[in-house]
Amino acid sequence: MIVATTASIDSSTSTYNYVADAERNYPIFVQTSGELDSEPPYYILDKSQKGHLLGKKRELVIKRVDELGNTAKRVIGELGSVRFTNFLNYRDGWDGGTAKRLSYVSVAVFESFLAKYSDFATEPSLFLTRNGNLKLGWEDASGSSIEVEFKPDSYSYFIEKNNEEGNIKYSSVQKLTQKLQSVENVTSRV
Amino acid sequence: MSRPECSRDEDILRAVCEAHWDGKRFDTGLFANKGVSVSRLAIASFQEICTIFRKTIKAPVVTTAEINVGHLQDIGNSNVPPKILTVEEDPFDDNPAHAEIPQRISPGLAKRIINVLKLRDMVD
Numbered sequence: 054m055i056v057a058t059t060a061s062i063d064s065s066t067s068t069y070n071y072v073a074d075a076e077r078n079y080p081i082f083v084q085t086s087g088e089l090d091s092e093p094p095y096y097i098l099d100k101s102q103k104g105h106l107l108g109k110k111r112e113l114v115i116k117r118v119d120e121l122g123n124t125a126k127r128v129i130g131e132l133g134s135v136r137f138t139n140f141l142n143y144r145d146g147w148d149g150g151t152a153k154r155l156s157y158v159s160v161a162v163f164e165s166f167l168a169k170y171s172d173f174a175t176e177p178s179l180f181l182t183r184n185g186n187l188k189l190g191w192e193d194a195s196g197s198s199i200e201v202e203f204k205p206d207s208y209s210y211f212i213e214k215n216n217e218e219g220n221i222k223y224s225s226v227q228k229l230t231q232k233l234q235s236v237e238n239v240t241s242r243v
Numbered sequence: 244m245s246r247p248e249c250s251r252d253e254d255i256l257r258a259v260c261e262a263h264w265d266g267k268r269f270d271t272g273l274f275a276n277k278g279v280s281v282s283r284l285a286i287a288s289f290q291e292i293c294t295i296f297r298k299t300i301k302a303p304v305v306t307t308a309e310i311n312v313g314h315l316q317d318i319g320n321s322n323v324p325p326k327i328l329t330v331e332e333d334p335f336d337d338n339p340a341h342a343e344i345p346q347r348i349s350p351g352l353a354k355r356i357i358n359v360l361k362l363r364d365m366v367d
Contacts, residue, residue, distance in 0.1 A: 132265060132266075132267075133265070136261070136265060139261060139303075140262065143262070143301070143302055144301065146301060147260070147262070147300075147301045147302040148258075148260060148262075148280075148300060148301075148302060149258075149280070149296075149299040149300035149301065150280060152302075178265045178267055178268040178270075179265065180262055180263065180265070180270035180272065181262035182262075182270070182272050183272065183276065188270060188272065190268050190269075190270060190271075191268075198268075198271070198354060200270070200271060200350060211271060211275075211350035211351070213350075213351060213354060216351050218349060218350050218351070
């Protein structure tokens with residue numbers, strides 16, 4: 054049984070709805086409009102790791118979430134890619150406490166974000182939070198820290214220069230990219 | 244029931260996992276959280292705590308970070324707005340030196356704490 058939730062991701066050309074597969078307990082992003090994308094962001098794996106078709110009329114682009122797309126690899130570099138692979142092996146309680154294993158939804162959100170914003174002033178570092186989310190950390194042109202955590206339903210950010218932290222929903226991602234652009238003073242793809 | 248607070252004179256250690264540090268930068272999440280775990284050097288030696296970290300933490304511990312409790316509290320007090328920080332005794336069976344910082348620490352404050360940490364390599 055597939056249970057739809059309210060979350061969605063909008064790219065410039067397509068809409069993706071996030072659904073939770075109650076039986077498999079996997080996050081799935083289903084493309085519901087627009088041209089099929091051949092590049093990231095989003096999607097699915099099943100137990101066989103082969104990907105599969107969802108829906109009857111549309112052949113979905115199925116991408117393993119345990120492999121990063123080229124944009125993500127370029128942004129985080131070789132070190133970040135190695136760290137991502139390491140994080141995949143973490144299990145619940147990896148910090149000796151209550152830390153969660155890497156969330157595949159967070160991976161999807163991470164790649165979705167990088168499809169919109171990938172021109173960083175410095176090569177970002179990749180972290181894993183104890184909530185199981187990926188997080189990027191880098192510096193703006195003045196050397197102040199910026200962090201963005203990719204949560205299953207939102208982006209959490211910290212901008213040291215403004216001593217500002219906050220949370221922005223998926224649907225308002227452009228607010229975040231504009232905020233980052235204004236701090237970094239660089240041109241992004243949005 | 245409230246737990247005893249550690250003295251300002253004490254030094255504490257935080258395990259730095261691979262997830263928190265890539266050799267270039269720290270994640271502010273190392274301290275930006277509520278209920279951050281630390282270990283007390285007044286209760287166990289550095290070497291003993293390293294052994295505990297190895298036994299209890301599944302992820303790779305790449306280094307350790309030391310800070311004095313009083314220094315930690317001074318950083319909190321000088322924050323805008325000031326943040327009262329305490330370190331409370333919280334011994335576990337497998338880590339009698341365990342303690343906790345119960346307050347929520349913001350990323351900005353965490354960054355200031357991280358900037359003064361003394362890194363100490365793990366020992367066998």
